[in-house]
Amino acid sequence: MDVLTWSLVGAGAFLALYGALILALVVAGRRESARALAGFIPDCIVLCSRLLGDPRVPRRKKLLLLGLTGYLALPFDMVPDFIPVAGQLDDVVIVALVLR
Helix, strand or coil: CCHHHHHHHHHHHHHHHHHHHHHHHHHCCCHHHHHHHHHHHHHHHHHHHHHHHCCCCCHHHHHHHHHHHHHHHCCCCCCCCCCCCHHHHHHHHHHHHHHC
8 A cells, every 4th residue: 555545544544533532522411522622623724724824924933833743743752642741741832832
């Protein structure tokens, strides 16, 4: 299988898992949480695409944003995510620094 096929399979698996999580929240009676989760990733995609397309944003910041996207997409981090609190906190700090 080529890279495009694997990318499409990965994107499909991600969308299926994302939909299953939203459906699980709805079934559990947490409709507001489901609505917030359903809008979070599309809102992030819109934010990133608008920042990348805005001519007022310097090229260096756009490259940092692309690097951040790649860092968050990779399965390994500076601090592994299985470590409680610290694993997610490093991602939050890096996102805050890049978006600053």
